[in-house]
Amino acid sequence: MYTISEISRLTQTTAHTIRYYEKEGLLFPSRTANGVRRYDETQLTWLRFVLRLRATHMPIEQIRQYVDLFLSSSDEHDTTNDRLRLLEAHQQTVRAQLQELKQTEQMITDKIAAYRRLHPSVSTDPVRSP
Amino acid sequence: MYTISEISRLTQTTAHTIRYYEKEGLLFPSRTANGVRRYDETQLTWLRFVLRLRATHMPIEQIRQYVDLFLSSSDEHDTTNDRLRLLEAHQQTVRAQLQELKQTEQMITDKIAAYRRLHPSVSTDPVRSP
DNA sequence: TTACACGTTAAAGTGAACTCTAAGTCAAGC
DNA sequence: GCTTGACTTAGAGTTCACTTTAACGTGTAA
Structure with a gap:
């Protein structure tokens, strides 16, 4: 303990x-x-x-829902399906986050490469804005 | 426009x-x-x-720093290196987030699989807590 | 036995990132 | 001319997830 x-x-x-x-x-x-x-x-x-x-940014409220389902489960009232649905929903948001992160990682990598190629010229900055 | x-x-x-x-x-x-x-x-x-x-959760304050560097850049005062450093730092946090997300995605996938195998039994729930 | 580290609580405070409100200006269509 | 709707502002309010505060209790080592 x-x-x-x-x-x-x-x-x-x-x-x-x-x-x-x-x-x-x-x-x-x-x-x-x-x-x-x-x-x-x-x-x-x-x-x-x-x-x-x-x-992975699951809100506390949603985690509590999962816990509540867990605690309220019994032989008469099976909450397995509800919990499964919560997990599957979160799996979707995790996958969406992964997509976003991968794309941004690529963008940053490209930008860093561009900065390195052009260094030390600023006038031709790859971002070209604002 | x-x-x-x-x-x-x-x-x-x-x-x-x-x-x-x-x-x-x-x-x-x-x-x-x-x-x-x-x-x-x-x-x-x-x-x-x-x-x-x-x-990818870069704080607004840090984005502003990047913008400020961009705006303050000139022939006399090159900020390319500073911007490069900011991007590299964020690249590290993005990679860390990717790691975390991938691991949690795996965990959720495993748990869903376990739920499916055991369904509809709750007594042998893979989480075994609280 | 006194010091101090560690535990407890309810409730207020914090910081980030929006989000909304109120009060107003302005151009276009009826 | 009037209404409608899109725009403007400063500033207040909201939400989330902590984080701190204040006031107090407990166990053990010097």
Whole structure:
């Protein structure tokens, strides 16, 4: 079991942010008798999953939806399909981001190459604006 | 020459945002006698360049730095190297974003595959938390 | 036992990037 | 001449995701 400062170090995330994620309903650490948070491997894995989604700009609200579906799932009420749909939707936005990034990476690479070819002339700058 | 509503349509960006970018020093459209903004192809190209950088999360402040260097460049004071350095720095962040996105894309794909294999069982959910 | 590191909370504050409001000007069409 | 719609401005408001503050509790080493 880890303290908040330990998983803070392990995930390179401030304790502040970890508490904030808990307040937003993304994490559910257990507590000691006097209310100190304790994190097990499962919670650590979950936090890493959340951080992955955040790094790809999934809004906290959407992550919470996923968590809520997870928690509300039972034999009578299966939420697998809903979760699958959320993941597939996010997969689409991740792929769109990848497209955009690849194109911009190419643009920057081209521009850098142009700058290098022309250096040190500025008058013939490849950008030609404003 | 385009009006603000025309380049708004052409770039899928609200006129509000385009004026905001101008206020932030990223665009310099000319004006008609009574102060109405007019955009030429160069300004349109420039806006598209700005939108590319924004789509890859370059902060407006950094874009402005690039613009400022561009505008302050002259025969006596060459800013090519500084601009090159800014672009190279952003190239690094774009590559880091690409890395992160690719990894998360893989993770989501794996998770979706796992959900599909196990469907409709929830008890053996691949996430196993919280 | 006192110091100090580390934990707790609710709530207010921050910064970035828009987004909207209010009050106004202006040109074209009926 | 009047209405409509597109433009103008400064400045206030919004949203998101933290981040800080203030005030306090707890455990352990010197």
